[in-house]
Amino acid sequence: MALLEVDGLRVGYGFPVLMGISFEVEEGETAVLFGLNGAGKTTTVTTIAGLLKPDAGSIRFNGQDIAGKRPPELVSAGVALVPEGRRVFPNLTVANNLRLGAWSRRGNHKEVEASRALVFDYFPRLAERVDQAAGTLSGGEQQMLAIGRALMSKPKLLLVDEASLGLSPSLAKVVFQVMAQINEDGVTVLIVEQNVGVLPYADRALIMEKGTLIYSGVGEEIREANLRESYLGVHE
Ligand SMILES: Nc1ncnc2c1ncn2[C@@H]1O[C@H](COP(=O)(O)OP(=O)(O)O)[C@@H](O)[C@H]1O
Ligand SMILES: [Mg+2]
Incomplete structure (x- = not known):
């Protein structure tokens, strides 16, 4: 059983966007979802995180059907999303942004403190800026904070939408x-990317076009150059 099993997923906004996509992510993997703008990547991960309701199909996480469950329930179950555009709270400090990420574990001070220490281990720059308003951070630091905030819920599955955009x-x-380190430490990762620089870190690659998956591969095959040229429009 894979940690995440998506089967025949259809989602839209009054018009269809995802045309019935199916894929799996095994526990412990780093999977990367590629595709041009408008392909449906954000729709896919926001649906998994519970922000959109599927029109059809199933999403199983850890053996449980989660399609249509609300985001808070999913966070508690171990699914965390770093949204596209790294939406940190600009007027709150780094410390308070992280605290908000731990709302599902409130009352559990020791464990939350351990997660905070771990986030500062991954991103020492956040520790240096702990009392600074998030809005004053650079784009890269805000992305680190957005990832750190998601980690504060102690996810089993971390979804990162456009990890490197603008960096x-x-x-x-x-x-x-750092994503590779987080994965090494036991978190299963699904990264939405347009940058093939992520490929060396990936165990699985998925490529999406117009709401369908046009490629899915694992292991060494995904690092072959023709994948880049055939599907991603990257010519070297
Ligand atoms: N909130 C929305 N309302 C209406 N259409 C949307 C919305 N979000 C995305 N779309 C449309 O859905 C399609 C897929 O978008 P999206 O999932 O954001 O793609 P990607 O993340 O791959 O760029 C696009 O045609 C986009 O215009
Ligand atoms: Mg997107």
């Missing part, structure tokens, strides 16, 4: 390396 190549690499 410099070197900062994107830092984010990918």
Whole structure:
């Protein structure tokens, strides 16, 4: 049984967007979902996180049907989303943004403190800026904070929508390396990306076009150059 099993998922906004997609993510993997703008990547991860209701199909997480469950219930079950555009609360400090990420575990001070320490381990820059308003952070730091905030709920599955968008190549690499560390520490990761620089870190790649999955592969095959050229429009 895979940790995440999506089967025949159809979602839209009054008009169809996801045309019945099926894929799995095994526990312990880093999966990457690629696709051009408008392909349906955000629709996919926001539906998994419970923010949109599917029109048809099933989503199983940890063996349980979660399609249509509300986001708070899903956070408690172990699904956390880093939304596209890294929506941190700009007027709140780094510390308070992180605290909000732990709302599902309130009362559990020791464990929450341990998660906070872990986030500062992953992102030492956040520790240096703990009392700074999130809105004063750089784009890269805000992305770190958005990931850190999601980690405060102690997820089993971390969904990251456009992890590297707007970051410099070197900062994107830092984010990918930390994502790899988070994965190493036992969190299953699904990253939405348009940057093929993430491929070295991926166990599974999915490519989406116009609401359908046009490629799905695992292991070494996904690092072959023709994947980039055939599906991602990257020519080297
Ligand atoms: N809130 C929304 N209301 C109406 N249409 C939307 C909304 N969000 C996305 N769409 C449409 O759904 C399609 C897929 O969008 P999205 O899932 O955001 O793609 P991606 O993340 O791959 O860029 C696009 O045609 C987009 O215009
Ligand atoms: Mg998107």
